[in-house]
Amino acid sequence: MLSTLKPQPADKILELMQLYREDPRETKIDLGVGVYKDSDGHTPIMRAVKAAEKRLWEEETTKSYTALSGDPAFGAAMKSLVLADSVDHSRVAAIATPGGTGAIRQAFELAKLMNPDVTVWTSDPTWPNHLSILKFMGLENREYAYFDSETCTVDFDAMMESLKEVNSGDLVLLHGCCHNPTGANLTLEQFGEVAELIADKGALALVDLAYQGFGDGLEEDAAATRLLAEKLPEMLVAASCSKNFGIYRERTGCLMAVCEAPLQAPVAQGTLNYLNRQNYSFPPDHGARLVTMILTDPALKADWMAELEEVRTGMLGLRRQLADELKRLTNSDRFDFIAEHRGMFSRIGATPEEVLKIREEFGIYMVGDSRMNIAGLNARTVPLLAEAIAKTCR
Numbered sequence: 046m047l048s049t050l051k052p053q054p055a056d057k058i059l060e061l062m063q064l065y066r067e068d069p070r071e072t073k074i075d076l077g078v079g080v081y082k083d084s085d086g087h088t089p090i091m092r093a094v095k096a097a098e099k100r101l102w103e104e105e106t107t108k109s110y111t112a113l114s115g116d117p118a119f120g121a122a123m124k125s126l127v128l129a130d131s132v133d134h135s136r137v138a139a140i141a142t143p144g145g146t147g148a149i150r151q152a153f154e155l156a157k158l159m160n161p162d163v164t165v166w167t168s169d170p171t172w173p174n175h176l177s178i179l180k181f182m183g184l185e186n187r188e189y190a191y192f193d194s195e196t197c198t199v200d201f202d203a204m205m206e207s208l209k210e211v212n213s214g215d216l217v218l219l220h221g222c223c224h225n226p227t228g229a230n231l232t233l234e235q236f237g238e239v240a241e242l243i244a245d246k247g248a249l250a251l252v253d254l255a256y257q258g259f260g261d262g263l264e265e266d267a268a269a270t271r272l273l274a275e276k277l278p279e280m281l282v283a284a285s286c287s288k289n290f291g292i293y294r295e296r297t298g299c300l301m302a303v304c305e306a307p308l309q310a311p312v313a314q315g316t317l318n319y320l321n322r323q324n325y326s327f328p329p330d331h332g333a334r335l336v337t338m339i340l341t342d343p344a345l346k347a348d349w350m351a352e353l354e355e356v357r358t359g360m361l362g363l364r365r366q367l368a369d370e371l372k373r374l375t376n377s378d379r380f381d382f383i384a385e386h387r388g389m390f391s392r393i394g395a396t397p398e399e400v401l402k403i404r405e406e407f408g409i410y411m412v413g414d415s416r417m418n419i420a421g422l423n424a425r426t427v428p429l430l431a432e433a434i435a436k437t438c439r
């Protein structure tokens with residue numbers, strides 16, 4: 046039977062990671078996969094994570110199973126981090142998942158369980174793996190307009206126009222902050238309008254929150270999610286701890302289902318637990334436990350927040366430097382949007398040919414759609430990238 050298998054399409058982002066590894070040039074620059082790197086190109090373990098791991102090693106007395114939902118304390122900590130007091134937490138069911146991707150997958154599974162004919166609306170563009178998972182699951186996918194590739198900003202009018210076609214029972218996937226891959230985001234006011242439309246249509250919102258703390262701040266980046274939670278009777282949130290806690294390989298995420306009333310939450314919780322059981326039984330615990338320890342210990346939390354803030358402001362500084370450098374080199378404000386975008390990524394509007402040229406001639410790796418990971422830069426490499434862009438992009 047194995048001989049019947051056909052090669053699967055390669056994931057563009059992971060494929061690029063491999064190409065970068067194989068490039069022998071010492072001057073190469075990796076702006077591909079969404080992993081934070083410091084100015085030495087290293088992805089550090091955050092101080093609070095290291096301290097929590099040390100404590101866990103000393104204090105943990107068993108590796109026996111937790112609960113199908115994951116440790117309930119993790120769910121409680123994540124509800125506070127993401128939703129704060131926007132909703133009564135007794136309305137919210139939560140499960141730990143293997144990373145944010147696990148939460149997305151489980152959200153799609155839940156949507157399918159509620160409505161086998163569900164149409165899932167995604168922004169054009171979105172994280173390619175959203176589309177890949179939907180296709181793999183055989184779910185209907187429609188795209189809503191999002192990005193204006195001329196101005197590299199959100200085309201909100203076009204977005205609202207396409208969302209008019211959303212039907213009752215559809216799932217609308219929104220990026221809570223730091224849109225991946227574009228870096229262009231809705232204002233809070235625009236999120237409010239989207240919420241009203243979703244409520245009017247009787248659709249369900251799914252917020253993908255993978256970069257809380259990487260955009261405008263920990264609270265600011267959750268503001269849209271909280272606004273939606275306040276305005277909508279129910280919604281789903283897939284939160285990732287990979288980036289903001291820097292625990293990528295620990296696979297730590299959380300799916301939250303905000304129910305209309307506390308009475309519905311136990312059934313929603315039971316269903317989420319069931320979905321965990323069907324897919325992988327108990328979710329991974331190590332990363333979730335570290336996150337819980339950090340979020341519930343004032344000293345660890347303060348240190349984590351301080352380090353996260355350094356990461357965030359460092360990326361903002363690189364954005365500013367790159368935009369300034371491009372302004373100087375191109376003698377235009379064409380690339381000013383780079384300083385306005387938020388999060389790890391910016392889509393700069395280069396053609397696939399230009400992206401390839403930048404890779405081949407300058408050894409600078411960005412995703413084929415011209416998404417670059419700002420955190421892959423440092424003060425020394427920003428001018429090199431600016432020069433490559435200015436020389437290559439028409």
Ligand code: LMR
Binds near residue numbers: 077078079172174
């Ligand atoms: C990315 O978009 O680069 C990250 O979310 C990593 C991944 O798994 O694709």
